[in-house]
Amino acid sequence: MAQVSELGQLEDGEDERPKWDNKVQYLLSCIGFAVGLGNIWRFPYLCQTYGGGAFLIPYFIALVFEGIPLFHIELAIGQRLRRGSLGVWMAISPYLGGVGLGCFTVSFLVSLYYNTVLVWVLWFFLNSFQHPLPWSTCPLDLNRTGFVPECQGSGTVSYFWYRQTLNISADISDSGTFQWWLFLCMVACWAIVYLCVIRGIESTGKAIYFTALFPYLVLTIFLVRGLTLPGAAEGLTYLFTPKMQTLQNPRVWLDAATQIFFSLSLAFGGHIAFASYNPPSAVSALLFCLCRNILSLINEFDFPEQSIPRDDYPTVLLHLNATQPERVARLPLKACHLEDFLDKSASGPGLAFIIFTEAVLNMPGATGWAILFFGMLFTLGLSSMFGNMEGVITPLLDMGILPKGIPKEALTGLVCLMCFLSATCFTLQSGSYWLEIFDNFAASLNLIIFAFFEVVGVIYVYGMKRFCDDIEWMTGQRPGLYWRMTWYVVSPLLLLSIFLAYIILLAHKAPSYKAWNPQYEQFPLKQEKLYPGWVQVICVLLSFLPSLWVPGVALAQLLCRQRQKWKDAQLESGLKLQNGRHC
């Protein structure tokens, strides 16, 4: 390995590619990069936004017709041309070089907010080393006569997430201050990322055995526990009855298509979705709601203690409403429906944190489980983060921006520092809203566009026949009809239609977000607000700027060619004149 790197430094521009120790490491690394926070953090909240079962249908379709064919193309072309993301596109066609640069920009944007999620995970991990866990109780108010009202309204776990972790503001334009605890965790996270990226694949290849397999063990335990508690059946039926109206929303298809880029494995995604749906806590929340209503009735009318069983509650309420409606109207009775608790107020980037911390609270030995869970989540995210950073660093190395004398460690350090400084905006009080914007806009549209160009570039520009020959040379087998059909027709068509639908949707309806506002009348439900104008401009820029590399580079190449042709033509005419003179 040392000799190879020596050769790399002697020969000009010929960069060495580090190698895997064996095939298993390569496979596990792929799984490690493919399986990450996208499965555990992003999938459940998307699944829940679109009502559970219905989301799995477009996800599965997108997986079969887009995810797997694309994945195959990327692996094959990478292995065949043995170049990084930038070099591959230049090798296929110089006009497509912009795709590599665009991917580089998207990797940079994604790594910014992806690491912020890791910062949150680290924060929870650090807070798990105490008993009782800090999110199990509400803090007391100023004169210690009760709990903080915000916490009483929302519940301890939501309060810990929104107030004690994020200290979230009620509006995205209200940026607030930097949260020093998140800032510290961010410094630590980027330091850890730098530590992993210095050495590269050689060290993570060993760690991947643990980080790729261990999460499944822990999540299976969570799943089994969830399924064995009462109420699991109702929750699962709710999860599996899809709401067909949601399939008509093009946003569902876009999110399903882009979720593919974040997590390639349906089995894993489904696994997490079940675990995250957490039906038992919904049932216990329902029972708690009923009990609270019954207690209000008993206290108001001075009935003997425990005189109204839960099942009799509706009849008693009806009777009282008929005889003394004014007194009943004054009571703060809430409607208790199981669907409301399954459609919990928790949504968005915080969902995974709220759901899993609540699940951990109910398990015996909560501290140990919390440490295990968040440690596992951190390593999972870190292995994916490493892939993101490679997507940023390798093109920079390929482009040869820095002079030869500066070592690779300095470059990676500089990149990490730049990313860290850019990502500090997520530690503001409105950071969570910005992260949602980045997650929705920076990644989605651009990845669709680049995926489209990838398929078209490899199949139509590089040539389907040449590509199939390469695969046959590498694996000994020619790709079958499914592959050829999806590559030729289905994938490009699917990607194009999703892209068009999304543009239409964006033009049609202004994007909105859900804000956490304690002053809202329906608190703890989140308040739906529209993005202000300047934020919408940023959303549009995030969606389109990285894709502009593609036409930009193509145009630049065209101009370069024209200039070259013009120069050649001048040279030729000059030579002819010379020859003419001699002859």
Added chain:
Amino acid sequence: MLWPLFFLMTAIHAELCQPDAENAFKVRLSIRTALGDKAYVWDTNEEYLFRAMVAFSMRKVPNRGATEISHVLLCNVTQRVSFWFVVTDPSKNHTLPAVEVQSAIRMNRNRINNAFSLNDHTLEFLKIPSTFAPPMEPSVPIWIIIFGVIFCIVIVAVTLLILSGIRQHRRNTKGPSGVDDTEDKCENTITVENGIPCDPLDTKGGHINEVFLTEEERLTPL
């Protein structure tokens, strides 16, 4: 047995003790919730104990040392076990101010709870909030300690890696510069990687595709 006494009391002090009267407080007990099977029945003896506890609390207030059990009046006892009470002054003409009663009860809340084997939740004085005990908090939050440990480990590891990288770099630059005649040997040995000779792979390509690229076009002009 409860009711004749109740009527007697209300006959004498009808105006002073009434629901929502001035300076009156409502008390609510949840005995069955607290004690389950060991719940006791609420009777006049328990009421006597309650009145005694309230009188005891008032006696601890300066100026009110002369409060007797008979000065504490109970009314509107229900099956829930809830009732209203007031504390009158020695002349039994008017009730003591609510603020005094409130602070007296708050001071002795623990003793009153213990007398009935209940706690703040099961023996509720409406409009008299109880003070919760502050949670145990260490001077330095635990998470900062763990953070410090992890951060130190990371910094040490990064420093070690950078130093070893620098050392290796120095060793590499010193090595080839001293030995020129072994350069050919180097090139020969490097062509074997993982047991596979490199040359056959080279001819298959996987390097620069000369058809498309010239030297200056290898890098995208920006």
